[in-house]
Amino acid sequence: MDEQLAERMLEVVRATPPGSVITYGDVAARAGSLSPRLAGWVLSQLSDESVPWHRVVRADGTPAPHLLVEQSARLAAEGVPMSGGRVDLRRYRDH
Known part of the structure; x- marks a missing residue:
């Protein structure tokens, strides 16, 4: 696992x-x-x-079922x- 890539991903979420x-x-x-x-x-x-994981959804706006x-x-x-069961990505997606 590329630790720098993983940290960049976490920074994007933060x-x-x-x-x-x-x-x-x-x-x-x-x-x-x-x-x-x-x-x-x-x-x-x-x-x-400290990482707001809940702000990340699938491409169709749905969370993983267990979440x-x-x-x-x-x-x-x-x-x-x-x-x-989905977020309106057109309205709430961070661009």
Whole structure:
């Protein structure tokens, strides 16, 4: 694992403002990787609560099924609602 790449990915997530979301693909691209799956893996290894992992969703605006309840609650607390189990990326995606 490229530790510098992983740290860049975490920095991308840390830079995502409250009230916004990004996709795993966004995280990868902004960190200089072609792999959204690697971004997901890096986030899955987190033990650091300073990284707002809940602001990262799939390309279709959905969270991973096992994160749905907690992620939707955290996003709702930041003013990002889910409708039909997904975030409206056109409205809430951080560009």
